Amino acid sequence: MSKMVGFIFFVAIFMLCFLPPYLEADDISVHGFLQGNYSADLDRSNPDGGDFKWAEERVQLKLDANKEAFHLFLKTDAFYDHVEEEAETELREGYSDFTTSKWDLRIGRQVITWGLGDLIFINDIFPKDYEAFFSGRPMEYLKKGVDGIKIGMYPSFVSTELVIIPFFEPNVYPQDNSFYMFAPMPTVANRVEEEPKSKVDNTEIALRLYRDAAGFDGSLYFYRGFFRQPSMLPDSMSAPSRIVLFYSVLSVYGASIQGRLLDGIMSLEGGYYDSRQDRDGTEPMTPNSQTRFLVGYQRQIWEDFTMAFQYYGEYMSDYSGYEKNLPSGFPKERKLHDIFTVRLTQFLRHQTLRLSFFSFWSLSDGDYMLVPEIKYNFSDHVWAAVGANVFGSGEDWSQFGQLDKNDNIYLQLRYEF
Amino acid sequence: MIKNFSVLCVLMSVLCLMSFHAFALTGEEVVKKSQEAFFYQGKDFKARVIMKLISKGGQERTRELTMLRKNFGELGGEQKFFMYFFQPADVKDMTFMVYKYPAKDDDRWLFVPAINMVRRIAAQDKRSSFVGSDFTYEDVSGRDVEDDTHTIVKEEKVGASPAPSGAGASDCYVIKSVPKAADVDYSYKISWIDKGNFLPLKEEYYDRRGELYRAFTADEIKTIKGFPTVTKRIMKNLQNGHMTETVFTKADYNIGIEDSLFSERFLKAPPRKWIE
Numbered sequence: 001m002s003k004m005v006g007f008i009f010f011v012a013i014f015m016l017c018f019l020p021p022y023l024e025a026d027d028i029s030v031h032g033f034l035q036g037n038y039s040a041d042l043d044r045s046n047p048d049g050g051d052f053k054w055a056e057e058r059v060q061l062k063l064d065a066n067k068e069a070f071h072l073f074l075k076t077d078a079f080y081d082h083v084e085e086e087a088e089t090e091l092r093e094g095y096s097d098f099t100t101s102k103w104d105l106r107i108g109r110q111v112i113t114w115g116l117g118d119l120i121f122i123n124d125i126f127p128k129d130y131e132a133f134f135s136g137r138p139m140e141y142l143k144k145g146v147d148g149i150k151i152g153m154y155p156s157f158v159s160t161e162l163v164i165i166p167f168f169e170p171n172v173y174p175q176d177n178s179f180y181m182f183a184p185m186p187t188v189a190n191r192v193e194e195e196p197k198s199k200v201d202n203t204e205i206a207l208r209l210y211r212d213a214a215g216f217d218g219s220l221y222f223y224r225g226f227f228r229q230p231s232m233l234p235d236s237m238s239a240p241s242r243i244v245l246f247y248s249v250l251s252v253y254g255a256s257i258q259g260r261l262l263d264g265i266m267s268l269e270g271g272y273y274d275s276r277q278d279r280d281g282t283e284p285m286t287p288n289s290q291t292r293f294l295v296g297y298q299r300q301i302w303e304d305f306t307m308a309f310q311y312y313g314e315y316m317s318d319y320s321g322y323e324k325n326l327p328s329g330f331p332k333e334r335k336l337h338d339i340f341t342v343r344l345t346q347f348l349r350h351q352t353l354r355l356s357f358f359s360f361w362s363l364s365d366g367d368y369m370l371v372p373e374i375k376y377n378f379s380d381h382v383w384a385a386v387g388a389n390v391f392g393s394g395e396d397w398s399q400f401g402q403l404d405k406n407d408n409i410y411l412q413l414r415y416e417f
Numbered sequence: 418m419i420k421n422f423s424v425l426c427v428l429m430s431v432l433c434l435m436s437f438h439a440f441a442l443t444g445e446e447v448v449k450k451s452q453e454a455f456f457y458q459g460k461d462f463k464a465r466v467i468m469k470l471i472s473k474g475g476q477e478r479t480r481e482l483t484m485l486r487k488n489f490g491e492l493g494g495e496q497k498f499f500m501y502f503f504q505p506a507d508v509k510d511m512t513f514m515v516y517k518y519p520a521k522d523d524d525r526w527l528f529v530p531a532i533n534m535v536r537r538i539a540a541q542d543k544r545s546s547f548v549g550s551d552f553t554y555e556d557v558s559g560r561d562v563e564d565d566t567h568t569i570v571k572e573e574k575v576g577a578s579p580a581p582s583g584a585g586a587s588d589c590y591v592i593k594s595v596p597k598a599a600d601v602d603y604s605y606k607i608s609w610i611d612k613g614n615f616l617p618l619k620e621e622y623y624d625r626r627g628e629l630y631r632a633f634t635a636d637e638i639k640t641i642k643g644f645p646t647v648t649k650r651i652m653k654n655l656q657n658g659h660m661t662e663t664v665f666t667k668a669d670y671n672i673g674i675e676d677s678l679f680s681e682r683f684l685k686a687p688p689r690k691w692i693e
Contacts, residue, residue: 110533113533140532264539304545
């Protein structure tokens with residue numbers, strides 16, 4: 001615990017060092033929270049013998065400062081991780097805004113969320129932390145910031161967001177010391193991860209154009225960059241001794257529309273994932289191109305009770321090329337991988353008690369993930385959530401089936417100020 | 418002669434009736450004027466809203482937000498609302514936008530700052546609680562006049578305190594409003610509407626058994642830029658003992674809110690000049 005105090009002190013000093021240039025700001029505010037977050041195994045102990053997927057105490061400080069057209073925002077976390085037994089700090093977000101009436105600019109580490117999916121991402125090509133999601137951490141930790149520049153332009157006919165990301169940031173996946181997962185070529189211990197180098201050619205570009213279209217919110221998306229999930233490249237297919245984990249090049253072309261329909265909200269989203277390194281689907285270790293699509297519908301059934309459904313599919317292009325070139329021993333993905341999701345939310349006691357249930361059901365792979373949760377706001381400052389992540393069925397390599405042995409129950413307890 | 422006299426009498430009475438109709442308001446007209454006074458005054462409106470949710474046991478929760486409203490089209494027509502939350506801490510910096518249309522469901526958007534995401538939210542039930550308070554969305558932004566049948570039951574004076582001058586009781590129309598649809602949570606509502614400024618000073622909601630279960634009072638009225646404005650109001654739920662007190666501070670009218678404020682851009686980055 002003394003380590004924890006040390007890191008809180010460190011963060012306080014860090015914030016104080018950042019403050020002086022903004023002492024003349026029009027207004028400065030500091031908010032944040034203290035949090036305990038624990039996730040215990042329900043099924044069996046972790047591969048490394050531990051019984052917790054996650055266990056931490058955390059403090060977050062958010063600093064806002066404004067000076068005329070400028071705005072500074074810093075969100076810094078310090079935490080003590082009981083699983084790794086270490087204290088750390090993390091700059092979750094840190095950016096500066098410049099705003100005019102016609103355009104604006106945001107430079108720095110920032111979280112960006114695009115697209116209409118609820119826990120399903122097509123045109124949101126920004127990095128995610130799936131370890132956080134599967135470990136029962138608060139939802140905001142599913143999203144990771146990108147280090148980049150966002151330029152917004154707002155002529156009357158269409159609004160534009162252009163994001164330039166010079167520094168590649170991969171997704172975070174569960175660690176094999178705490179999660180049981182499918183691992184192809186498990187005997188090869190020599191694994192090297194190669195992230196795209198930061199150079200002009202590798203700079204990621206993401207563009208979103210959006211406007212109102214007859215009462216519907218319409219968006220067009222474009223992305224040029226990389227898959228954020230690594231592909232495996234063994235030095236030899238028959239007798240591999242070394243595996244390189246690399247991030248293959250990707251472009252995405254997408255669109256979405258959302259609006260009121262049939263007494264609820266209807267969402268449609270689609271995207272074509274152009275796997276530029278493997279356009280004919282013949283490279284076995286590089287993802288094939290895909291068409292991804294989503295249909296969503298949500299509706300309030302009675303006061304404070306909402307139901308939401310989504311149907312999501314990934315349709316693989318050049319499937320025959322994939323089948324022909326897939327090395328033996330590797331699981332064969334289906335041409336169409338589809339998922340149905342259900343979300344039920346009921347608020348009670350003047351919206352201070354929330355009962356929610358989220359579930360993924362894969363129709364093609366037969367696996368599922370269930371997330372029941374109860375959240376209660378004890379006061380305007382203190383809330384707690386208790387929930388579970390339950391995985392199962394399907395196959396030992398499928399998205400949720402491979403997580404079958406990782407069921408966990410979690411607690412999130414937070415004091416916000 | 419007698420024949421002419423009777424014609425004259427008929428003419429006179431018709432004229433009398435016509436003039437009576439020209440000067441007396443119907444229940445529907447009173448409610449329409451009241452809606453205009455209560456929800457549509459000025460071209461636009463801004464207030465810092467502090468809501469205290471008080472349970473039967475006395476536990477208090479606070480919701481604090483800036484509410485901006487702009488009228489589009491005629492009185493009783495389309496309006497847009499923009500809300501920025503200061504409190505409670507777990508919703509700080511959250512923004513909420515409503516496009517309100519007469520005789521049609523609202524469009525509602527919510528911005529969740531922790532993940533920088535704008536979401537549309539399902540909104541077909543305007544009788545739902547607003548942020549967990551005893552006020553419904555309709556209490557905050559108005560109910561379509563055509564949704565109820567309104568009749569003037571009587572006229573009477575209502576207590577001294579709410580009048581702008583702080584003195585004397587106000588002459589009120591007492592209106593009974595009966596929802597035309599069957600699935601509304603109240604079977605009828607009695608409103609006391611000030612004959613002078615048309616603000617509702619008191620409202621009582623009766624359930625299906627005819628019992629009073631929900632009561633509204635306007636507890637403070639101030640005149641701001643010439644517009645009488647209810648700056649403190651209370652809604653009590655008499656069934657569960659819960660109540661919500663809403664106070665408007667920094668209320669102002671005709672401040673020149675741009676149309677562009679009501680957009681995803683500013684939902685994600687609310688301009689300080691409007692929310693402070």
